[in-house]
Amino acid sequence: MIDFHCHLDLLRNLEETLQFIDKAGMYVLSVTTTPKAWPGTKRLAGSNPRIKTAIGLHPQIAHERSNELPLLEMILPETRYVGEVGLDGSKESKGTFVGQQKIFESILQMTSKSGDKILSIHSRQAEEAVLDLLKKHPSSGRPVLHWFSGNQFSLKFAVELGCWFSINEAMLRSKKGLALISAMPNDRIVTESDAPFMKVRGASAYPSIIPRAIQSLSRLWRIPVSHTDQILRNNFKQLVTS
Ligand code: MN
Numbered sequence: 001m002i003d004f005h006c007h008l009d010l011l012r013n014l015e016e017t018l019q020f021i022d023k024a025g026m027y028v029l030s031v032t033t034t035p036k037a038w039p040g041t042k043r044l045a046g047s048n049p050r051i052k053t054a055i056g057l058h059p060q061i062a063h064e065r066s067n068e069l070p071l072l073e074m075i076l077p078e079t080r081y082v083g084e085v086g087l088d089g090s091k092e093s094k095g096t097f098v099g100q101q102k103i104f105e106s107i108l109q110m111t112s113k114s115g116d117k118i119l120s121i122h123s124r125q126a127e128e129a130v131l132d133l134l135k136k137h138p139s140s141g142r143p144v145l146h147w148f149s150g151n152q153f154s155l156k157f158a159v160e161l162g163c164w165f166s167i168n169e170a171m172l173r174s175k176k177g178l179a180l181i182s183a184m185p186n187d188r189i190v191t192e193s194d195a196p197f198m199k200v201r202g203a204s205a206y207p208s209i210i211p212r213a214i215q216s217l218s219r220l221w222r223i224p225v226s227h228t229d230q231i232l233r234n235n236f237k238q239l240v241t242s
């Protein structure tokens with residue numbers, strides 16, 4: 001099982017969650033929202049080799065944390081994973097959009113230097129702006145669009161650019177999400193919890209939501225759960241090793 005976008009450092013029941021992850025043999029991408037949070041968040045992974053910690057600067061707080069960009073660049077050689085980064089064009093964040101674009105672009109310039117990064121990207125109501133920047137920086141790494149919620153046109157653009165997608169149970173419970181996932185290439189999908197931000201029936205999700213997401217996806221794909229799980233495993237392998 002794979003949880004390719006999880007905020008371990010923001011979880012309440014952390015001990016319990018870490019035990020669950022370990023027992024389930026789950027692969028987790030633990031994203032951060034500020035470069036300063038990276039060392040502490042990495043420590044949470046302990047000695048579990050299946051938990052990777054990504055270095056991130058969340059678009060909704062990027063404008064007040066641009067002074068942490070040099071720190072992000074310093075940490076970059078220590079991890080192959082970058083996130084959560086991207087752009088947010090929703091009402092609350094529109095005012096900082098120009099600054100967000102500058103910061104996201106400078107991060108893409110930094111990751112272009114190493115070329116082998118895997119990026120977990122936030123693109124809410126800013127899908128085309130995100131894709132334009134990815135197109136402008138084709139060597140910035142392998143983009144994984146987390147909780148993609150754009151329209152079918154921007155989805156097509158993303159697929160053409162070679163983007164991957166981390167999808168979650170909330171998407172699988174919405175009509176729009178189901179339509180988007182149906183249009184994504186099956187071999188470029190991995191699962192995520194976006195814990196604790198994703199809510200299912202009003203409650204914060206944990207990585208333990210992943211088995212349910214696999215079930216929901218198997219219903220959408222009309223194939224057995226075991227087959228769905230196998231496809232997701234292969235995708236993950238392809239994503240991180242090729
Ligand atoms: Mn997130």
